[in-house]
Structure formats: C-alpha cells, structure tokens
Amino acid sequence: MRIVIIGAGVAGCILARSLSRLRGAEVVCLERVKASEYFDCGTGLNIGPNGVKALRAHDPDLAEAVSALSFPWRSWKVSLTDGTPLFDLALTQVADTEGWRIPWSEFYRVLREAAAPAITYGCTITHVAPCERDTERTCIEWLEDGVEKRLDGVDLLVATDGRYSQVRWTISGAPAMRPVGVAISRALVPDTSGGLIDDYEQWFNGPNRLLGFRVPPAHIYATCTFPIPPHEPIPEALKRAEAIRAMYVPPSGKLSAPAQWMLDALCSHAADLHWARMQWHCLRYADPDWNVLYLGDAAHGMVPTLGQGATQAIEDATVAGDIITQEWASERRNPRHWLRQISHARSDRVHFAMQLSLEATDTMLEGADPVAGTLRKLKPGFLAKLRALYCDVTGKAAREDFHELAAGSLVA
Ligand SMILES: Cc1cc2nc3c(=O)[nH]c(=O)nc-3n(C[C@H](O)[C@H](O)[C@H](O)COP(=O)(O)OP(=O)(O)OC[C@H]3O[C@@H](n4cnc5c(N)ncnc54)[C@H](O)[C@@H]3O)c2cc1C
Known part of the structure; x- marks a missing residue:
C-alpha cells in the first residue's frame, strides 16, 4: 500500500514516523523546504498539556526528546500593563x-x-x-532538484501542508477564511529581562494585549495583539514602534516592569516583527470522494488564542497514527474506512477546541x-x-461540552 x-x-512528521513502522507499507513524505530551512522558523510555541499527553501516549520516545528541548508550561498569569493582577492560574x-514552551525551530x-x-x-x-480510471486513488507529480517525479496509485494521500494547504484547495476546494478582527505580531528575542519574564503571561491595556514567555536556551517569545476591522489589512502605520508603544501605555502613564520590558523588546524589533490577522476556517478531515486525509492546519485553521494550532495538530497525528496502526495490525486495509474513523x-473534539479558542478571544476584540x-x-x-x-484527549467530555457550546456557536 502506498501512502504519501x-x-x-x-x-x-509525527504521522510519517508512526506509519513508517507499518510492515509492507510504502510511506513517502514530501516537504517543500530544504532540509536546513527550519532554522528560519522564527518565534516560539506553547504546546498545551493535551498535546503533551497525546504525544506521550502515542510515541513516548519522541515526547521525551521534545521535553528535553522544552521548558515546562505550568502557569497562566494575566494583569493590566500598569501591573494590576487579574488572573493567576496554576x-x-x-x-x-x-505543557511545553519551545522554540519553533527546535520543535521542527x-x-x-x-x-x-x-x-x-x-x-x-506540480x-x-x-x-x-481509478476509484478513490490519487496521483501526484513534483519537482525535486529540478527533476520531475511522479507517483501513481496513491492509496492514501495525507495533506499536512498547513493552513493554506495546496492539496486541500486542489482536491476539495479552498475553505473560506473567517477573520475575527485582531492583528497579531510576534518575535523571538534574546532574554535580557533579568527574570522579569518566565512562564506564560499576558498584559492588557484595554483590548490591546501583550503576551510573553521564556523558551530555551535564553529567549523570550513576545507577541502583541490589537483590534482591527475584520476585513481590512493591518494599517502600516500601526506596525511602527511609536504606534505600538502608544497602544500599551496605560492611562496612568506608568507600565509595570515586565510590561515595560515586553514593550521595549517588541518596539526595538519592530522592523522584524511577524504580522498576521487572526482568522479561522471550517473543518474538513476527509475528501468525500477520494482517499485524501487532512490533518493539522490543513483540516482546521483556528485562532491562536489558546495555543491550540500545533497542539491539535499533535492530537490529529497521534489519533490518525493509532487508528491506521490498529487497522493495519488487523489486516483491514481500506483507507476509506480509516478516513471515516479518523x-x-x-x-467534535476539534470543533470544541476551535470554539473555545474563539470564546477566549473575547478580551481582544474592539470595545x-x-x-x-x-x-x-x-x-x-x-x-x-x-x-x-x-x-480529555480522547474526546468524550469535549463532545459534551461542544454540544453545550454549539447553541451560540461561532463555528460552522
Ligand atoms: C508565529 C506563530 C506562532 C504560533 N504559536 C503557536 C503556539 O504557541 N501554540 C500552538 O499550538 N500553535 C501555534 N501556532 C500554530 C501552529 O504553528 C500551527 O497550527 C501548526 O504548526 C500546524 O501544524 P501542521 O502540521 O498542520 O502544519 P505546519 O506545522 O505548518 O507544517 C506544514 C508543513 O508543510 C510544508 N508545506 C506547505 N506547503 C507545502 C507544499 N505545497 N508541498 C510540500 N510541503 C508543504 C511546510 O513547509 C511545513 O513544513 C503558531 C503559528 C504561528 C504562525
């Protein structure tokens, strides 16, 4: 059986490693970037406890290797930029x-x-x-070092090519992107805070929010968000250091020491900040006609508020890996059946994570x-x-919560 x-x-990566263990399966993973290009994957990630739990259960050695490169994520604090504390959750x-805190490049x-x-x-x-003349199978062509390559009769094609998935857009059509009206900017900066910034913390001035945490070896992942009209681009004027600074200085004019450090760090890297608009898109795990599976951001683009994008990609890959492995061991080699099970x-679990991430974005919206x-x-x-x-990485309680949430659902 051929799996691409x-x-x-x-x-x-998690799925390719998992499926490579299936005896008799041909597993090929095609990646766009060159082998060394992960060094350029800027910023940091916080992986939720659910992602850690899922990977530990599925692939303990890999989880151990990730743990060794991470700091533990143990608390979530929120205050105003003037230092007024609001929330301190262990x-x-x-x-x-x-959870884990890790530089993105190290994770990759x-x-x-x-x-x-x-x-x-x-x-x-290409x-x-x-x-x-074949039901359900796909074929794929690509250029590798300028050489044309082709694989026919792919029994299972898995798209793990991220939020703007070429495979999903080509096979099943492009999902509509739903902007939520928040601009987000991120940077990974050297930790010169002298201990002011450590575990996951947020600072608000009105709906404008700073977020930071320390990652190994000695860096701070720093982000700032502010409301924008949902369907408009981020104004260039708001990307300048003076404009960013003005958004986070509280009415008293006095910032707490951690908020001051965060703001100075972001403003001094204003030219290198990575900007995006928060948005999400509808969920699809499988094409209805062809043996094509979507996982991670290709299946569900979600808002980043709870740090669930990579976390749910881990859950996806571990669940898909477990299901396919069990089916394989029982000699059930029907990819359409695998897709239905996955x-x-x-x-429901991912709908719940998407919905809760949107719900938690309330404090960042205009007004x-x-x-x-x-x-x-x-x-x-x-x-x-x-x-x-x-x-609940297995999904039962999440399903119940999702149905409760679904009444006022923002997720289609
Ligand atoms: C700045 C930033 C910070 C983030 N912070 C967090 C966080 O703290 N916590 C969290 O959980 N999530 C976070 N996310 C979201 C998270 O990074 C994504 O949700 C996660 O990486 C999705 O995993 P994935 O496997 O679906 O896709 P990705 O990890 O994006 O991988 C897609 C892969 O496909 C490759 N690819 C793309 N197109 C093609 C193609 N046509 N052919 C071949 N290969 C292709 C890409 O090069 C890449 O290697 C953040 C995202 C960004 C942008």
Whole structure:
C-alpha cells in the first residue's frame, strides 16, 4: 500500500514516523523546504498539556526528546500593563500534566530528525489529482532538484501542508477564511529581562494585549495583539514602534516592569516583527470522494488564542497514527474506512477546541472589557472547558461540552 504525506511539519512528521513502522507499507513524505530551512522558523510555541499527553501516549520516545528541548508550561498569569493582577492560574488546576514552551525551530528539528528516513526535502508539488480510471486513488507529480517525479496509485494521500494547504484547495476546494478582527505580531528575542519574564503571561491595556514567555536556551517569545476591522489589512502605520508603544501605555502613564520590558523588546524589533490577522476556517478531515486525509492546519485553521494550532495538530497525528496502526495490525486495509474513523474520532473534539479558542478571544476584540472578560475565565464554567480541553484527549467530555457550546456557536 502506498501512502504519501505532503508536508513535514508538526502533524506530517509525527504521522510519517508512526506509519513508517507499518510492515509492507510504502510511506513517502514530501516537504517543500530544504532540509536546513527550519532554522528560519522564527518565534516560539506553547504546546498545551493535551498535546503533551497525546504525544506521550502515542510515541513516548519522541515526547521525551521534545521535553528535553522544552521548558515546562505550568502557569497562566494575566494583569493590566500598569501591573494590576487579574488572573493567576496554576495549570495543575485544569490539567493533569504540564505543557511545553519551545522554540519553533527546535520543535521542527526534533520532529524532522525523528521522521528522517521518510522525508524528502525540496519538493515542489506540480500536480495532484484523482487517478484516471481509478476509484478513490490519487496521483501526484513534483519537482525535486529540478527533476520531475511522479507517483501513481496513491492509496492514501495525507495533506499536512498547513493552513493554506495546496492539496486541500486542489482536491476539495479552498475553505473560506473567517477573520475575527485582531492583528497579531510576534518575535523571538534574546532574554535580557533579568527574570522579569518566565512562564506564560499576558498584559492588557484595554483590548490591546501583550503576551510573553521564556523558551530555551535564553529567549523570550513576545507577541502583541490589537483590534482591527475584520476585513481590512493591518494599517502600516500601526506596525511602527511609536504606534505600538502608544497602544500599551496605560492611562496612568506608568507600565509595570515586565510590561515595560515586553514593550521595549517588541518596539526595538519592530522592523522584524511577524504580522498576521487572526482568522479561522471550517473543518474538513476527509475528501468525500477520494482517499485524501487532512490533518493539522490543513483540516482546521483556528485562532491562536489558546495555543491550540500545533497542539491539535499533535492530537490529529497521534489519533490518525493509532487508528491506521490498529487497522493495519488487523489486516483491514481500506483507507476509506480509516478516513471515516479518523473523522469521527476528531471532528467534535476539534470543533470544541476551535470554539473555545474563539470564546477566549473575547478580551481582544474592539470595545472589549479585558477585566470583566478575564475574571469570567476564572469562573467554574470556563475552567471546566479548559479542563476538558487539556485533559480529555480522547474526546468524550469535549463532545459534551461542544454540544453545550454549539447553541451560540461561532463555528460552522
Ligand atoms: C508565529 C506563530 C506562532 C504560533 N504559536 C503557536 C503556539 O504557541 N501554540 C500552538 O499550538 N500553535 C501555534 N501556532 C500554530 C501552529 O504553528 C500551527 O497550527 C501548526 O504548526 C500546524 O501544524 P501542521 O502540521 O498542520 O502544519 P505546519 O506545522 O505548518 O507544517 C506544514 C508543513 O508543510 C510544508 N508545506 C506547505 N506547503 C507545502 C507544499 N505545497 N508541498 C510540500 N510541503 C508543504 C511546510 O513547509 C511545513 O513544513 C503558531 C503559528 C504561528 C504562525
């Protein structure tokens, strides 16, 4: 059986490593960038306790390797930029394990090394389509070092090629992007804070939010967000250091020491900040007609508010890896059946994660009251949802919570 995975990112590497163990399966993972290019993957990641739990259960050696390169994520603090504390949550209150804080480049490096034999780098996909005169299979063409390559009769094509998935857009059509009206900017900067910044922390001035945490070896992942009209680009004038500074200085004019450090760090890197608009897109795990599986951002683009993008990509890959491995061991070699099982196992859980990420974005929207919104997150209802997100990687409680949430759902 021939399995082709497009994209050696978070989900692609975990799945490629997992499926490479299937005796008799041909597993090929085609990655667009060159082997050394992960060094350029800027910024940092916080991986939720649910991602840690899922990877530990699925692939303990890989989880151990990631842990060795991470700092533990143990707490979530929120205050105003003038230093007024609002929220101080120990993750032990809502999770049964800690999360990870890791530079993105290190995360990619360890995942790609673990899946190395299956990955071919520097591939430009030129054609992906259903096979002629064949039901359900696909064929794929690509350029590798200028040489044309082709694989026919692909039994299972897995798209793990990220948010703007070429495979999903080609096979199943482009999902509509839904902007939420928040600009986000991020940087990875050397830690000169002298201990002011460590675990996951946020500082608000109105709906404008700073977020930072320390990652190994000695860096701070720093982000800032502010509201913008949902369907408009981020104004260039707001990307300048003076404009950024003005958004976070509180009415008293006096910033707390950590907020001051964060703001100075972001403003001094204003020219190198990575800018994006928060948006999400609808969920799709499988094409209805062809044996094509979507995982990670290719399946679900979600807002980054709870750090669930890479975290859910881990959950996706581990669930898909487990299901396919079990089916293989039982000699059930029907990819359409695998797709149905994976979609069934993941859809409600991911809807829930998408919905909760949107719900948690309330404090960052135009006109938001971050004090009331943050204090609401300490109420039992929100904490119960966080617990379902962080602990229930199998999905049952998440499904119940999702159905409860779905009444006022923002997610289609
Ligand atoms: C700046 C930033 C910070 C983030 N912070 C967090 C965080 O703190 N926590 C969190 O959980 N999530 C975070 N996310 C989201 C997270 O990075 C993504 O959700 C996650 O990487 C998705 O994993 P994936 O496997 O779906 O795709 P990716 O990890 O994006 O991997 C896609 C892979 O496919 C390759 N590819 C793309 N197109 C093609 C093609 N046509 N052919 C071949 N290969 C292709 C890419 O090069 C890449 O290697 C952040 C995102 C950004 C941009």
